[in-house]
Amino acid sequence: MQLDAIDLRILDELQRDGALSNVELARRVHLSPSPCLARVKALETNGVIDRYVALANPKALGLGLNVFISISLRTQSKQSLADFEQRIAEHDEVMECYLMTGDRDYLIRIAVADMAALEKFIMEQLTPIPGIEKIRSSFALKQVRYKTALPLPTAPS
Numbered sequence: 001m002q003l004d005a006i007d008l009r010i011l012d013e014l015q016r017d018g019a020l021s022n023v024e025l026a027r028r029v030h031l032s033p034s035p036c037l038a039r040v041k042a043l044e045t046n047g048v049i050d051r052y053v054a055l056a057n058p059k060a061l062g063l064g065l066n067v068f069i070s071i072s073l074r075t076q077s078k079q080s081l082a083d084f085e086q087r088i089a090e091h092d093e094v095m096e097c098y099l100m101t102g103d104r105d106y107l108i109r110i111a112v113a114d115m116a117a118l119e120k121f122i123m124e125q126l127t128p129i130p131g132i133e134k135i136r137s138s139f140a141l142k143q144v145r146y147k148t149a150l151p152l153p154t155a156p157s
Contacts, residue, residue, distance in 0.1 A: 094108050
């Protein structure tokens with residue numbers, strides 16, 4: 001799908017506030033409501049807009065500890081990677097999981113209440129996963145920047 005300047009303005013507004021009404025969105029991007037809604041539907045149909053979410057405040061939910069955990073697996077077989085990925089996806093604490101460029105390393109980010117919850121997660125949820133060789137944790141001392149809006153390309157001329 002080729003995105004024009006109006007599509008990019010729609011995306012920019014919706015990334016800032018996904019709860020905007022179509023009427024308000026249309027006003028902000030200088031369209032009438034019907035063509036604005038048609039463009040939004042096209043962005044959804046073409047997979048440019050993946051989904052709409054509400055972003056909860058972790059501290060308000062008692063999840064004050066953000067931890068990055070590097071996990072090395074013993075082997076890098078297709079099956080061991082698939083097994084790990086399936087098992088790690090079962091845990092609500094896991095906010096993100098990435099296969100890194102290293103041979104067998106994953107990086108996960110978890111949100112937990114405190115050190116006791118972290119210890120429980122590592123001991124009861126993480127270490128029982130077969131094939132894990134090494135676990136290394138790093139704590140976020142302060143969140144300097146957090147955003148969910150992706151950088152958008154410039155519109156074609």
